[in-house]
Amino acid sequence: MVTYARRPPKEVAEDGVEEGAVEERPRSDRWSRLREVMVSGFIIIALIVAAVWSIPDSPIKRALNPSLLPVARATGLDQSWRMFSPDPPRAVSEIETYVQFDSGLRRVWTFDRDRDILGSFHYDRWRKLKEQLLNEAQLRPAFAMWVVRQLTQPGEKPLRVWMVRDTRTTPAPGADGPNKRERKLLYDRIFEKAS
Numbered sequence: 001m002v003t004y005a006r007r008p009p010k011e012v013a014e015d016g017v018e019e020g021a022v023e024e025r026p027r028s029d030r031w032s033r034l035r036e037v038m039v040s041g042f043i044i045i046a047l048i049v050a051a052v053w054s055i056p057d058s059p060i061k062r063a064l065n066p067s068l069l070p071v072a073r074a075t076g077l078d079q080s081w082r083m084f085s086p087d088p089p090r091a092v093s094e095i096e097t098y099v100q101f102d103s104g105l106r107r108v109w110t111f112d113r114d115r116d117i118l119g120s121f122h123y124d125r126w127r128k129l130k131e132q133l134l135n136e137a138q139l140r141p142a143f144a145m146w147v148v149r150q151l152t153q154p155g156e157k158p159l160r161v162w163m164v165r166d167t168r169t170t171p172a173p174g175a176d177g178p179n180k181r182e183r184k185l186l187y188d189r190i191f192e193k194a195s
Contacts, residue, residue: 045071046071046075046077048068049068049071049072049075049077050077052064052065052068053072053077053078053079090169090170090172091167091168091169091170092167092168092170093130093134093165093166093167093168094110094111094130094165094166094167095110095111095130095133095134095163095164095165095166095186096108096109096110096163096164096166097109097110097143097144097147097161097162097163097164098160098161098162098163098164099147099148099151099152099158099160099161100158100159100160100161101152101156101157101158101159102156102157102158102159102193103156105156107151109147109150109151111126111127111129111130112126129143133163133186134165134186137186137187140163140186140187141187141189143163144161144162144163144187144189145161147161148161157191158191159190159191159193160188160189160190160191161187161188161189161191162185162187162188162189163185163186163187163188164183164184164185164186165183165184165186166181166182166183167181167182167183167184168180168181168182169181169182
């Protein structure tokens with residue numbers, strides 16, 4: 001059996017503090033304070049790294065980059081804005097498909113250039129088709145025949161179908177000069193005349 005000795009009661013002042021007692025923090029409070037300081041320091045460093053990485057190329061960024069790079073890589077904050085906003089294309093290409101008829105009439109079919117918000121889902125489907133036609137030559141004959149079927153009226157006979165890529169380059173922001181335009185023949189087919 002264990003017996004505990006009682007300490008004699010200490011005199012306590014009206015404010016609740018023992019007379020002659022020195023206030024001492026418990027050990028767990030010291031660790032708690034150390035954790036707070038370390039977490040606060042980490043947050044401050046992370047904010048500095050994020051701020052430096054988000055500003056455009058400048059002398060400040062170049063000066064701080066070498067010292068902050070290890071922290072940025074360790075925390076995953078070393079990503080540039082290019083990841084979220086890559087360089088926009090400097091050229092816009094459109095495809096025009098022309099059909100020449102035996103009557104001398106010529107019709108043109110173009111991809112819808114109306115890019116309103118409500119039609120954006122509809123437009124995206126056509127945009128992807130246009131990209132494939134620009135990159136994959138083997139798709140062009142079938143697409144040209146589809147356009148011929150779309151544009152031909154009863155009684156008309158198509159003589160020729162051709163596709164043209166119309167590319168307009170846009171200058172970089174702040175650069176002077178006109179937009180350059182280039183037209184290139186992508187596909188051409190002449191139909192046999194019926195006798």
